[in-house]
Amino acid sequence: MTTATQYLIWSNKQNAWWGPDGRYYVQDVWDAGRFELADAEKRCAIRTWGPGKLPPEVAVEAPETHLPLDTFEQIEAAPTITRRLVDEVTRCAMRERQEAHR
Numbered sequence: 471m472t473t474a475t476q477y478l479i480w481s482n483k484q485n486a487w488w489g490p491d492g493r494y495y496v497q498d499v500w501d502a503g504r505f506e507l508a509d510a511e512k513r514c515a516i517r518t519w520g521p522g523k524l525p526p527e528v529a530v531e532a533p534e535t536h537l538p539l540d541t542f543e544q545i546e547a548a549p550t551i552t553r554r555l556v557d558e559v560t561r562c563a564m565r566e567r568q569e570a571h572r
Contacts, residue, residue: 476504476532479513480556482524488513499549504532519567528559 478499479488486495487502492513496502505513510529517526533539533548 474506475535477507477510477529478502478532478552479505479510479527479529481527482560483517483526488527499533499552502532505529524560525563525567528556528563530555530559 479492479502480486481488481495484495486497487499488505489496489501490503492503492505507529514525514527514529519525530552533552537544537548537551539545539548
């Protein structure tokens, strides 16, 4: 049985992960809320995204859905790798937005 891919929401505004049910912010990726893609996309679209600014929130796959977590080293590295993914998704969103406004 496969489980649905879960997503985390990073707040560029708060510099933190959304917590479970989006009720608060957390620093630890393992404490962050897990959301289905449609829900994460909906929640990321709530805030206004000003011109030339970072998107307020971005959604990325939860580490347990796309990273090997078989060893202590892999588990320990997962938060850093996931945070790099946030940076990549943020850059991509900004690039897409710039191209759409040309």
